[in-house]
Amino acid sequence: MEGPLQSLDQWDDFVQSRYDANRKEEEFRQHTAEAPPVVREFYRLNHAHQTRDFVQQKRRAYLSLDKRRMGIWEAMEYLNTLVDDSDPDTDLTQIEHLMQTAEAIRRDGHPRWMVLTGLIHDLGKVLCLWGEPQWAVVGDTFPVGCAWSDKIVYPEYFSANPDASVPAYQTRLGVYEEGCGLDNVVTSWGHDEYMYHVVKNYLPMPGLYMIRYHSFYPWHQEGAYSYFMDAQDREMLPWVQKFNPYDLYSKSAERPNLEQIRPYYEQLIAEFFPAELRW
Numbered sequence: 001m002e003g004p005l006q007s008l009d010q011w012d013d014f015v016q017s018r019y020d021a022n023r024k025e026e027e028f029r030q031h032t033a034e035a036p037p038v039v040r041e042f043y044r045l046n047h048a049h050q051t052r053d054f055v056q057q058k059r060r061a062y063l064s065l066d067k068r069r070m071g072i073w074e075a076m077e078y079l080n081t082l083v084d085d086s087d088p089d090t091d092l093t094q095i096e097h098l099m100q101t102a103e104a105i106r107r108d109g110h111p112r113w114m115v116l117t118g119l120i121h122d123l124g125k126v127l128c129l130w131g132e133p134q135w136a137v138v139g140d141t142f143p144v145g146c147a148w149s150d151k152i153v154y155p156e157y158f159s160a161n162p163d164a165s166v167p168a169y170q171t172r173l174g175v176y177e178e179g180c181g182l183d184n185v186v187t188s189w190g191h192d193e194y195m196y197h198v199v200k201n202y203l204p205m206p207g208l209y210m211i212r213y214h215s216f217y218p219w220h221q222e223g224a225y226s227y228f229m230d231a232q233d234r235e236m237l238p239w240v241q242k243f244n245p246y247d248l249y250s251k252s253a254e255r256p257n258l259e260q261i262r263p264y265y266e267q268l269i270a271e272f273f274p275a276e277l278r279w
């Protein structure tokens with residue numbers, strides 16, 4: 001797996017620590033300075049290389065969805081083949097992570113589509129298995145083609161991004177219009193946008209927003225880019241925020257009992273998805 005992180009979980013862990021409810025506001029800067037060097041290196045690469053051209057190129061390469069045909073469960077097992085340096089004895093597999101998120105949503109009595117959303121929201125990480133570097137799969141997302149918000153973590157790393165010298169991309173609105181709606185705003189490339197396109201015909205709109213924007217921390221946690229929102233985005237933002245704690249905090253060391261819960265999830269998947277999806 002190409003990139004500085006020992007495992008993709010290192011990025012998730014860093015985001016979780018940033019939004020720890022016990023963290024004081026003034027500790028934020030200090031905290032980002034204390035992130036492991038590999039995490040900082042990961043963001044440096046992400047911010048330097050996620051240009052508008054790069055994103056358009058990846059959208060052309062992947063959004064035709066002609067890589068592969070897989071059912072949801074098959075995709076989960078495929079993602080599980082992702083080998084990183086995490087310790088197989090103590091760290092949970094990708095399937096176990098997904099199950100924990102879904103089970104936490106289920107335990108709290110949320111609708112079935114939201115449980116399913118929790119289960120599948122990270123399956124776009126299969127991009128790693130197709131040779132994409134870590135910085136093009138995970139990481140906080142942000143719009144490209146307009147000025148970078150200083151609410152994006154490590155904004156100083158954007159100085160190395162070639163878009164910094166494109167004046168049209170450096171204004172508040174850039175290539176977009178006020179209130180144009182997030183659907184019309186191109187965000188940095190990663191597992192969120194990709195997965196949204198794989199499932200967009202099958203889930204209710206709040207679930208689709210949760211999948212598409214769960215890593216868009218500058219928007220859903222920091223309030224940045226609100227000037228791009230339309231009425232639908234404003235209506236959906238609370239759902240994305242409702243989903244976030246399950247993404248951040250539902251992971252624990254406790255292994256879910258896969259054999260016991262698998263029949264429930266197979267039925268849930270069949271309720272919303274065809275046997276095969278285009279990836």
Ligand SMILES: [Fe+2]
Nearest residue numbers: 121122214215
């Ligand atoms: Fe994710």
